[in-house]
Amino acid sequence: MRSPWRWLLSVTFIASIPQAQASGWNMPVGVTDISRDIYGLHMTIFWVCVVIGVIVFGVMFYSLFRYRHSKGAKAAHFHEHTSVEVLWTAIPVVILIGMAVPATATLKNMYDTSQADLDIMITGQQWRWRYEYLGEDVAFTSNMSTPWEQIRGEEPRGEHYLLDVDEPLVLPINRKVRFLMTSDDVIHSWWVPELAVKQDTIPGFINENWVQINEPGIYRGQCAELCGVNHAFMPVVVHAVEEDEFEVWLAERKEAAEQEAMGIDREWELAELMERGEAVYRAICSSCHQPEGQGAPPAFPALANNEQLISDLDWHIDLVVNGVSGTAMPAFRSTLNPVEIAAVVTFTRNSWGNDTGDAVQPSTISGWIAQ
Amino acid sequence: MAPKLPPQHSLQQSSTAVAGGQSHHEHHAQPKGIMRWLLTTNHKEIGSLYLIFSLVMFFIGGIFALVVRAELFQPGLQLVEPEFFNQMTTMHGLIMVFAAVMPAFTGLANWMIPLQIGAPDMALPRLNNFSFWLLPVAFILLLSTLLMPGGGPNFGWTFYAPLSTTYAPPSTTFFILALHIAGISSILGAINIIATILNMRAPGMRMMDMPLFVWTWLITAFLLIAVMPVLAGVITMMLMDINFGTSFFDAAGGGDPVLFQHLFWFFGHPEVYIMILPAFGIVSAIIPTFARKRLFGYASMVYATAAIALLSFLVWAHHMFVVGLPLTAELFFMYSTMLIAVPTGVKVFNWVTTLFRGSISFEPPMLFALAFVVLFTIGGFSGLMLAIAPADFQYHDTYFVVAHFHYVLVPGAIFAIMAGVYYWLPKWTGHYPHERLAQCHFWCSVVGVNLTFFPMHFAGLAGMPRRIPDYALQFADFNMLSSIGAFFFGVSQLIFVLVVVLCVKGGKKAPAKAWEGAEDLEWSVPSPAPLHTFETPPVFHRTHPSE
Ligand code: HEM
Ligand SMILES: [Cu+2]
Ligand SMILES: [Cu+2]
Numbered sequence: 028m029r030s031p032w033r034w035l036l037s038v039t040f041i042a043s044i045p046q047a048q049a050s051g052w053n054m055p056v057g058v059t060d061i062s063r064d065i066y067g068l069h070m071t072i073f074w075v076c077v078v079i080g081v082i083v084f085g086v087m088f089y090s091l092f093r094y095r096h097s098k099g100a101k102a103a104h105f106h107e108h109t110s111v112e113v114l115w116t117a118i119p120v121v122i123l124i125g126m127a128v129p130a131t132a133t134l135k136n137m138y139d140t141s142q143a144d145l146d147i148m149i150t151g152q153q154w155r156w157r158y159e160y161l162g163e164d165v166a167f168t169s170n171m172s173t174p175w176e177q178i179r180g181e182e183p184r185g186e187h188y189l190l191d192v193d194e195p196l197v198l199p200i201n202r203k204v205r206f207l208m209t210s211d212d213v214i215h216s217w218w219v220p221e222l223a224v225k226q227d228t229i230p231g232f233i234n235e236n237w238v239q240i241n242e243p244g245i246y247r248g249q250c251a252e253l254c255g256v257n258h259a260f261m262p263v264v265v266h267a268v269e270e271d272e273f274e275v276w277l278a279e280r281k282e283a284a285e286q287e288a289m290g291i292d293r294e295w296e297l298a299e300l301m302e303r304g305e306a307v308y309r310a311i312c313s314s315c316h317q318p319e320g321q322g323a324p325p326a327f328p329a330l331a332n333n334e335q336l337i338s339d340l341d342w343h344i345d346l347v348v349n350g351v352s353g354t355a356m357p358a359f360r361s362t363l364n365p366v367e368i369a370a371v372v373t374f375t376r377n378s379w380g381n382d383t384g385d386a387v388q389p390s391t392i393s394g395w396i397a398q
Numbered sequence: 399m400a401p402k403l404p405p406q407h408s409l410q411q412s413s414t415a416v417a418g419g420q421s422h423h424e425h426h427a428q429p430k431g432i433m434r435w436l437l438t439t440n441h442k443e444i445g446s447l448y449l450i451f452s453l454v455m456f457f458i459g460g461i462f463a464l465v466v467r468a469e470l471f472q473p474g475l476q477l478v479e480p481e482f483f484n485q486m487t488t489m490h491g492l493i494m495v496f497a498a499v500m501p502a503f504t505g506l507a508n509w510m511i512p513l514q515i516g517a518p519d520m521a522l523p524r525l526n527n528f529s530f531w532l533l534p535v536a537f538i539l540l541l542s543t544l545l546m547p548g549g550g551p552n553f554g555w556t557f558y559a560p561l562s563t564t565y566a567p568p569s570t571t572f573f574i575l576a577l578h579i580a581g582i583s584s585i586l587g588a589i590n591i592i593a594t595i596l597n598m599r600a601p602g603m604r605m606m607d608m609p610l611f612v613w614t615w616l617i618t619a620f621l622l623i624a625v626m627p628v629l630a631g632v633i634t635m636m637l638m639d640i641n642f643g644t645s646f647f648d649a650a651g652g653g654d655p656v657l658f659q660h661l662f663w664f665f666g667h668p669e670v671y672i673m674i675l676p677a678f679g680i681v682s683a684i685i686p687t688f689a690r691k692r693l694f695g696y697a698s699m700v701y702a703t704a705a706i707a708l709l710s711f712l713v714w715a716h717h718m719f720v721v722g723l724p725l726t727a728e729l730f731f732m733y734s735t736m737l738i739a740v741p742t743g744v745k746v747f748n749w750v751t752t753l754f755r756g757s758i759s760f761e762p763p764m765l766f767a768l769a770f771v772v773l774f775t776i777g778g779f780s781g782l783m784l785a786i787a788p789a790d791f792q793y794h795d796t797y798f799v800v801a802h803f804h805y806v807l808v809p810g811a812i813f814a815i816m817a818g819v820y821y822w823l824p825k826w827t828g829h830y831p832h833e834r835l836a837q838c839h840f841w842c843s844v845v846g847v848n849l850t851f852f853p854m855h856f857a858g859l860a861g862m863p864r865r866i867p868d869y870a871l872q873f874a875d876f877n878m879l880s881s882i883g884a885f886f887f888g889v890s891q892l893i894f895v896l897v898v899v900l901c902v903k904g905g906k907k908a909p910a911k912a913w914e915g916a917e918d919l920e921w922s923v924p925s926p927a928p929l930h931t932f933e934t935p936p937v938f939h940r941t942h943p944s945e
Binding site: 051052053054055061064065068069072073075076079080083084086087090091094095096097100101102103104105106107108111112115116119120123126127130131133134135137138177178179180184186187188189190212213214216218220223224225226227229230231232234235248249250251252253254255256257258259260323325326352353354355 | 473474475476480481484547548552553554558560561564565567568649650653654655656689690691692693694695696697698720721722725728729732733736737739740743744746747750751752753754755756757758759768771772775776779782783786787788789791792794795796856859860861863864865866867868869870871872
């Protein structure tokens, strides 16, 4: 975006800082160059509308007041006027061209995903986000951490009610980060207002977007596209940190991932698996199969006292690893690691009255995935 | 280019024609009771059926909206589960669009188009009966899905695949069937309207003499015929995906979920103009009547309507700015959308200029028409903001959009319908609507609408996504205001019912020409309009010949 337009935008931008920051009434200015440009466009078109509105409604209310029948007004007889009509067609066209030019420049900039320093794959899943730092072997899912007790009003609501997650997306500031976005099931939309990034994640497509954050901080957003029952409950939290802090964090995550990989080959105790499995179940499965495994038939079958599940271990493992295509039951082979799958399968086989006593080992699962 | 001639004529001339045509219709053997309504082919009776149906559906859709607003009164889940909440927003949208607004306009068309062009009835009366009776079938079926196992449609009125296919409740097949039936009804209604307007105008009435309500409906009918088949196509593809193993929209089978959106909005955008063009026609009749001054720029109104209709086929992807379209597509749809604001602006300027130096009085139809101009324009402004594609990345799928489309639909389409009802009630019933009550209805509605929908702009800008049953704490105040406004608006609509019922029963008697400044042909037949009018065509005379 070259000088005159940027200048125009920054004037409107500066003129409107006070009311923008004073309240949660307006679009946030945000913390990227693009979010500022967008904010400028928003305020410019807003003031254009205000000015047109004042003129049009001004003439209208003047007429309503001045030419009242009850005050004996006599109607004039004119009913067309070619030059006036041409003029009020032409003036809006000129104003709109004036808006289209900076909007085009901003849009081009938004679409320029080239030369990114870091690539992150964002995958929407009912109802969580999965983040993969491409080329870094770091991947995790991010679930809403607001407890249901708060939603049901059984506990006081926290400050970031509905906008807290167990694992935020951590990003370095001052670096161009490219997002590759897709979905495993229905369409979701990844949105953080302060970053001015909103992009649909669509199964079978990979969309691109990018961000370069100017200030460290915690930025919160939500899924913006209706994606089923828990659409309101899949927040996005971005933790923007200094570059060196980011490097430290990334190294820690890599190490943790290696540790986890080593856990696959050892023998796990039932209690250990149950503990881990409960956490996975609560984070991942309970949104569909419900906290007590009771399900929500006919959409989501019960897992508690489920005869087939209790009697057929292979079927159970296969179902969780490969999902049921054509239904909402996802395949977890690539989104959970073998330890997590083993743990959650063990947990479901030993909870809510399912007493199989099976302790499914991570090595079994990795074998299953391999074939 | 056609000369700019006004849609006006000599009243004496046509009333004599009517008087001559009224004596010999007693020979029709009228079936009694329910059969009379089931079998009627009379455009006035069918018009009334449409209007009553629409009013009932308006209240059903309104109750669904109030369930939504009640849940959103406070943060947290209080009254309904998210699953049922989604069914309510979906059903609310579907019912309001397909069962309240569209049938209301068709009802007004049935009543008024023959009267405004001097025709004895619609061109295809039996088809007319059939088009109406399809509607109760369609919407009883649609409403019944709420009682089916797994519940009714829960994927929003835009039913994006694959949420509406692979992930949909089992009742979706019935939803598709209901929409097919409603679509057939619309297409048949549109064919009838086109046939009537093109063939049955009074001798001497040229196209450029037609009242704007007739013009806007003619153009709307062409839009309907063009896009309802696209809707039928897309829901049939869904049907195949759900029941016959195809993968039009299923990525796992090589299908394309984005294709769904292109098809849907190729129908959906013209659809929003289907819901507003007839409103433009009504307002263009009412404002000149109560300003006692001819409509400014009749011809440019006609051209602007046609321009809007044509452009409406070129802007559909402005609903899809964030799905990842290529840059060139994004730019094209941004420019075309900005362009459509121009003819819309022309309309507003023409209405305001009609008021300028008029002789204005404020009867209830005029109040609603004036509120329409102001509030519809506010909806147009937010539309212009949404057209700016980069900014739409922030606005899209938030309450800002909910505020936008409600400003164009509620004080837009709905207020225009109410203005039309108040305007023509004297013609239908022979009585004026009760003025004080109507004023009360008006002021309550204006306050209610703004209280409900204005705060939604702020909630959306502050970051509240749409279609959520629970929200973060910073949106609480806006939502509480909206909910209070919604209940106030909802209750105020009972006054409307009261006014209509009272007006049917009695009230101040209205003469043939019920409003001093009214000029079109319908005011030449007696009030109430007899069952059969214009059995011999009136001769149409321009009051301002050779200008
Ligand atoms: C009493 C007046 C009304 C109230 C209080 C109301 C309220 C609402 C609310 C709160 C939503 C948003 C739901 C959400 O996205 O979470 C909504 C959606 C909608 N409304 Fe209304 N509404 C009213 C009248 C109308 C009318 C008259 C129309 C049509 C002409 C209409 C058409 C729609 C449509 C198309 C949607 C989108 C539905 C969807 O998201 O699938 N509404 N309404
Ligand atoms: Cu969502
Ligand atoms: Cu549109």
